[in-house]
Amino acid sequence: MDSPSDLPYDERRADALITVTAHSAAGPSPQVRSAQVLIMDRSLSMSRHKLDEAKRAMCAAIDTLRDGTLLGIVAGNHQAEVIFPPTGGLAVVDARSREDAKLRVAGQLAEGGTAIGQWLDRARDLFASVESPGTVRHAMLYTDGKDEHETPEQLAEILASCADRYICHARGLGEDWHHDELLRITQALHGTAEAVVTIADLTEDFTHLMREAQRIVVPRLYLGLRLNSRFQLAFVRQTRPTEADLTLRQLLDGETHVPLGSWPAESRQYQVSLRFDPDTLTVDELMRAARVTLHAEFPDGTRRPCSESAAMVVRRRATPGFGIVRSPDLTRVENERELGMAMRACADAQLRGDLDRADRELRLATSLAESLGDTARLRLLRAVATTGPDGRPRLRRDASRGQMLRIGVDSTKTVSRPVESRELSVRHTGLPRVCPRCDTTATSPTAKFCEECGHPLGAGGPVDAL
Structure with a gap:
């Protein structure tokens, strides 16, 4: 197991690793509508061959889109302009609109500065025009320069407003941008950042990225954490395939929901860390610190569990100073x-x-x-x-x-080889559980710990873990 339940006597932190795997659907893929916003840097530094190559890559990305996809294109410098569709909102992709979009990309000229936050803000406005709540929202941007025409605080404010609204992948062209800015954007918006030092490689990168984005069928995923009252959430981090701090949290019906974004068929791993006062834990008693459930946003816009719940279990050992080997x-x-x-x-x-x-x-x-x-x-x-x-x-x-x-x-970017991590699964008993300590009836027949006081339910049976 990745995280032993046993904790040293004076420990104040409990951690667990959780792996979430998206599988390809058997048979035809579900018909989930996709909205794509392509963001192109047309600042003055993109002059000549850079902009020509970027236009070629953008047109290739447009060609990969399926008919019926919703499309918008933002051209950015120190401002952000929606160049397609000219009527506002997003356009439905078909043969005619695809050619119109490529013509508008081809007509862009390099001028002005760089304000990436403005580009992202305009993309958020475009996605807001989508009426269907179950639409997958995905953006892609490239830039060859630093974010010089807005402050870090302005960018941070815009990223907060865009978080959990859409996914965004970013590419740095050439050698004049800065990696911190791209990582800041993609970590906040659940995307990936790449360096495209050779500009001619951009077309292949964009077409691959767009094909992968169109394989996404779940608009949003959330890690649901229902904590025992003696524990507080310290942090949740994505650990693979890329590292990212996930600080955005939502509280729904007493459960903390951490947005995970969404992705095609692959596995992602998360580290959950809880803080607690060791004096509040009874020595040598198994206790559920948290219940973990994966939630998905469905095509009708509702958010519902899509996995069985699992329990993160801890036990404070009695001997002060006795070392317990870390996972x-x-x-x-x-x-x-x-x-x-x-x-x-x-x-x-x-x-x-x-x-x-x-x-x-x-x-x-x-x-x-x-x-x-x-x-x-x-x-x-x-x-x-x-x-x-x-x-x-x-x-x-x-x-x-x-x-x-x-x-x-x-x-x-962490190694692709997965480490052993606890699985989101529990065993069903079908019987209601009543806490022997406080007489609270569990809301689920699969509950292993009391939601009120955290006491183990059942008579000495095995305890399910993550």
């Missing part, structure tokens, strides 16, 4: 997070000219990648490494800005 899977997750932080610190230090700091972070990141067997990130690090006069690895002094940006943006 190796959670230890790996923490080390992967440290590796990503070291990679970003290395890239940031090199970009600001602090080469001594960059060397130290490179050595730390390389050591962590080697111990984790993370060949993908290790390959990136070794590509910019050399041996210094002291015989130790150091950053190559001729490492390009594009290489460092790729290290920064790929720092959040």
